[in-house]
Amino acid sequence: MPVCIKRYYGSGPSEVDISGGANPIGLKLKTYDGNSNETYLFNATHPVPKPTIGNKHSYTATIALYSDVLGSEIYSDPKIYSGGVPAVPSPNPNGYVAWTGAQIFVADDTNDTYTQATGVQDDSGTEMVAQGLTASKTDLLATYNSSNMKSVGLVGGVASIGPLGSAQRISKYVRLQGTLSTSCSPGSTVPATIYMRYSVTS
Amino acid sequence: MIHDWDSHYWMAKLPSGKWISAANHSSFEPIFQTATKIRIEPLSSLSAQAVLEAEVPDGYTAFLRTDRVEIVIRGPDAEQAPKLIYVMAMERGHWLEPGRIALSTVPLLDGFRAELRIFRDGHGEVDFISSDNFIYKADRDIYRFKRCKNASMH
Numbered sequence: 001m002p003v004c005i006k007r008y009y010g011s012g013p014s015e016v017d018i019s020g021g022a023n024p025i026g027l028k029l030k031t032y033d034g035n036s037n038e039t040y041l042f043n044a045t046h047p048v049p050k051p052t053i054g055n056k057h058s059y060t061a062t063i064a065l066y067s068d069v070l071g072s073e074i075y076s077d078p079k080i081y082s083g084g085v086p087a088v089p090s091p092n093p094n095g096y097v098a099w100t101g102a103q104i105f106v107a108d109d110t111n112d113t114y115t116q117a118t119g120v121q122d123d124s125g126t127e128m129v130a131q132g133l134t135a136s137k138t139d140l141l142a143t144y145n146s147s148n149m150k151s152v153g154l155v156g157g158v159a160s161i162g163p164l165g166s167a168q169r170i171s172k173y174v175r176l177q178g179t180l181s182t183s184c185s186p187g188s189t190v191p192a193t194i195y196m197r198y199s200v201t202s
Numbered sequence: 203m204i205h206d207w208d209s210h211y212w213m214a215k216l217p218s219g220k221w222i223s224a225a226n227h228s229s230f231e232p233i234f235q236t237a238t239k240i241r242i243e244p245l246s247s248l249s250a251q252a253v254l255e256a257e258v259p260d261g262y263t264a265f266l267r268t269d270r271v272e273i274v275i276r277g278p279d280a281e282q283a284p285k286l287i288y289v290m291a292m293e294r295g296h297w298l299e300p301g302r303i304a305l306s307t308v309p310l311l312d313g314f315r316a317e318l319r320i321f322r323d324g325h326g327e328v329d330f331i332s333s334d335n336f337i338y339k340a341d342r343d344i345y346r347f348k349r350c351k352n353a354s355m356h
Contacts, residue, residue, distance in 0.1 A: 002207070005272050020273050063274065072203045074230055076267075076304040083279040146283075151306065160302040191277035199267040199289070201230045201301040202203045 003067045003075075005196055008173065013114050018063065048124065051182055058178035059125035060107075060117040060133060065152075065198055068167035074201040076160040078171040079149035080106065083193035085141045094188070101184030104141055104192065107134030110153050110172035128177050140176065141192055149197065160201070171198070203228060209249040209320050210288050212266050215239040229266040230301020240264050242288050242318060250326030254290050254316055256347040262313065263300050265291040269317075284319040284327075291315045292336070292347070314338075314347055 004019040048058050065078055085099050107128055115133055119125030128134055144150045153172040154161050161170055176194075204211050204224050211224040214237035227234065242254040258264050269287040273280050289305065293313035297303055305315075314332035321327070328345050330338050337350045 002205070003270065003272070005274055018274065020276065065272075072228065074302055076302075077269075077306045080274070083277060083283065086277055086279065089278070159304045159307065192275065193277035193280045193283070194274040195280075195283065196272045196274055197269055197287075198272075199269050199305060201267055202205070202224065202228060 002069050003065060003170070003198070003200075005063055006066045006169070008062045008064065008114055009117075011116050013062070013116065015066075017066075048178065048180055049122070050180055050184055050186070051124075053182065055127070056124040056180050057119070057127050059119050060128045060131065060175050060177045062114060062117070062173050062175050063196075064155075064169045064173050065171035065196060066168070067162075067164060067170050070165065070167070071163045072202065073164070074160050074162040075154065075170050076199045076201070078152040078154060078196065078198040080140075080152055080174055080194065080196050081144040081146055081149040082141045082195070084145050086190040086192050088190055096190040097185035097187035099141065099189050099192070101181040102189050103139050103179045104194070105137040105177050105179055106140040106144070106150060107175035107177075108136045108138055109134040110174055112155055112172055114173060125177065127179075128175055133175050137177070140194065146195075152196070162201075171196075204245070207270075207286070208245060208268070209286060209324070209326075210242050210244050210252075210318065213241045213243060228301070230299065234266075235263070235300065237264065240266065240290065242266075242290055248324070250318075250320055250324060251343045252318055252326045252328055253344045254288070254318055254328070254347070255344060256290060256292060256314075256316075257349070258292065259349045261296075262292050262294050262349075263297050265289070265293070265300050265303065265305055265308070267291070267305055281322055284321050286320040288318040288320070289315065290318075290347070316345065316347055 004017045006015045007018045008015050048056050088096055088098050152174055155169055213221050213223040214234055215221050237258055239257050244251055267289040271285050293308055312333050314336040317329045319327045338345055338347045
């Protein structure tokens, strides 16, 4: 494993490599529409129901860059961005729906303190600002792209880190949360892409 | 250091005329800062056949970075995104440890930034921005970046 993206969860926290977007307990959008009248985001086991009033949220996901490359690389400039709000494809054999009423927010604040997400299972996670995880948040898909990336910061707030003596988290914690409003469409949203980019001096 | 995921590597020409490379040096070593010419070259015939080359004028600092793009969640457009970006940068001035500088904190005032973007299907694209006094010339697959007073931006 070189540098990877880890998701941190639970009280420990536990951690899992979600690089590549393939891990089902990572930030994978749910592609299941159980009863044709709800939109699900993030969590395939405990989906977020469509709200009848206001918003409902996924549990906040906490991710960071992690490296076990020892003795050779210097890291800098970690960033997160997206491929934008994806359009509904044509043809649309999977029956995807538009992102109307559905958003992925990124916390404006990043830090080195892990806090377990809270919420009510099968209903709504605690909204990230309300939980005190960040002072404010930004719509990731609508705002950050390859021309406008969000700087994440390195662990400890240093300008660069490395060469490493032992495997460790190298970026600050980044927090993401899916949010649904009453205007969301039934079905599964078009798969979106989120990237992390970082520099290596080697 | 050359990684198993690299498609390109850097070379640097020292004042003595000797070339060093990523095969046995790191660009954060002080010796790299004595280079008078730097190149980013394909590792093999399977790599995108693009070469970046720049002279390092007196009073300028050269920066090399390899940016890696990791996917957090994957949509269809992920296949069209670059996975590696070889960055060659030059800026007038002196930095104590340029290999440890976050390049995003170095304003583009008198220099250039060139990116060789390697996509998931293996093809490459070159992008270049500069202050007014650097230009590039492309000769087949070789992109040469050069100081040129009063040149226009490309």
